[in-house]
Amino acid sequence: MAEEKKKKSKIKPNRVNMPKQTPEERVRNFDEVALGFTEKLAMEEASRCLQCKKPKCREGCPVEVRIPEFIGLIADGNFKEAAKVMKDKNALPAVCGRVCPQEEQCEKLCIVGVKHEPVSIGRLERFIADWEASQDTLEYPKIAESTEKKVAIVGAGPAGLTVAADLVVKGHDITIFEALHEPGGVLIYGIPEFRLPKAIVKREMDYVQKLGVKVKYDFVVGKTRTIASLLEEYDVIFIGTGAGLPWFLDIPGENLNGVFSANEYLTRVNLMKGYLFPDYNTPIKRPRRVLTFGGGNVAMDCARTALRLGSDESHIVYRRSKKELPARGEEVENAEEEGVIFDFLTNPIKLVGDENGWLKGAECLKMELGEPDASGRRRPVPIEGSEFFMEADAAVCAIGNSPNPLIPRTTPGLKIGRKGNIEIEPETGKTSMERIWAGGDVATGTATVIMAMGAGRVAARSMHEYLSGGEQENDIYVKQ
């Protein structure tokens, strides 16, 4: 007891700051905002961890990274071992360290966080992944002898890539079919360079390909070939096609020029590199005043992209209050620092155009928070007579996506849920059809990278079990 007390009194209450580009500097480039810990800063932050006997943080991690263990190794300067501990549970730490909502997961449960700022688990994860990548000594796992079983994976997003990496080491023959011309799913077309450099996604992809995974790009399953036709050639199929169908607000004026879905806006910039137009040929608008509707990560990404494309004013228009913003805390903070203007409790009801069909602005209503709804958040209700006009020459709808219907429409027999999601058995990832598994956003609707990876891992285990016709070691445990 006395000792515990002594230990606690020594806690450093504040986190070690992670160096970032200054807001003034970064709104003028697309380079990564956060620069990452140096070795010294990482060791200093790692030493804030109490090395709890019953670590709470680990319960918050969807893939159960052995958090105190890797942090302890960082504190001791044993980076190599720390990286190993990390990779053991998480195949994409460089990505997760950057995009996981840590404040809702591991860091939320950190004991230090009860009284002080929690240990920066995500930043340490990112540090150790980047450290390993800089070492040029990437270790590859041993690949089991060939089983001659053929696996088709549809979609090269986090879910599909996880399945591919997990199954290739078991000796199966893996082919990924990807509709776009690059791998990564949302990591490549959605999340911007300044938050997740594409070189990192590429590094992870190269790794998966070096393990022997084959990738067929420009291949739209349901169009180029159907699931039924793939089933003739492959023993099993995993569908990880994400949630790529954009929602619009369903208000008048949505098809005006200057109104974009978040997917279009971000794809032009990220996948097609429109910000380098005309060196790259995909054009992008550089409007003056941009309204982004929504409050999640996607909305933050759009609003911050608009600033970097040179807009004078970039607004987030969100119908609830700051407290309800679903985006990662760090990204909201970054957006604020960069000068994104937040218009809370505001809801667009009509988009207004000029005589040539170009957007002029949005008619909006002021909202107030009422009773909590099914999601537990207080429901926004319009304040009568509060209409007002917000001028804008571009608007981006970042209010959500649902699963793409291409495969459901062309795969009779596949059970589809009310929201267009493929129905699966959560413990195994099995769909209603024999030899077909699914997971990630296509099953859950838009969630997170780590949840998609977790789902991939669950499915991979069940698929391997099926392919090897029997028992299976239980080394990788994933919580649902």
Add this chain to the structure above:
Amino acid sequence: MEYKIIERRMIVPNIHELVVEAEDVAKSVQPGQFIILRPDDKGERIPLSVSDYNPELGTVTAFFIEVGESTSLLALLKPGDTIPTFVGPLGLPTDIENFGTVVCVGGCFGIGSIYPIARALKEAGNTVHVLLEARSQYLIYWKERYEELVDSVFTITRDGTMGYPGHISLLPDILKEKNIKPDRFIVNGCTFLLNRTSDVTRASGVKTIVNMNPIMIDGTGMCGVCRLTVDGETKFACVDGPDFDGHLVDWDEFRQRRLTYYDEETAPLRKSGTGTEYHCKLIR
């Protein structure tokens, strides 16, 4: 990925025929569908209607007009070169059944893309008439191919150098003169032709199917840039189309949306001093 160019030639001024080796597409494509390609690693994704295909050889043919930076890169391709992206078939195929008598209208690149449609309609037992429309006789191609295939072929040129002189607005009169009573029109080509043909067939009430060509990126329903309003509802041309009922399309909105990147797209061309005289209705 790499896709080999088998052939690329200018078939009439500014319109090029492109034959690409893409086995998966060649095996699954159907009339009315399209592909998306990129000329090089920095190129944009360009949608093109499929004009022919050979599953045995694994080749796909498409026509494109040289109108901007990206298509001028395509125009430089030689047999044996490769392009990094060629994905398809995208969109829903054109509805083919025995309708009775069908008039297929093709202009510009649509002279090519209506070919597999006419062929399939013939195979389904229809009486098929093909109307080719162009500014002048030298912009008409594949006429002989059609003559071998369908019941009759006629042409309208604005300068009167081939067939009927004038505009697509002559269509009802021509049909009356020839005593053709169509059960359906199918139109492929530039927005202007699709729109005008729908206008002139409206009074007859005969169903008029138009193969739409909005701006696109992914072609799989992911970005929504290809949206248009049909009968008051928003549709994504790449997954719900590209064929729609021309009498139900909101044409003003559609033409407007096509112009979104007009300034950006033509800027490089203006700079290099080429293409300024050529005003294509596809963009305008």
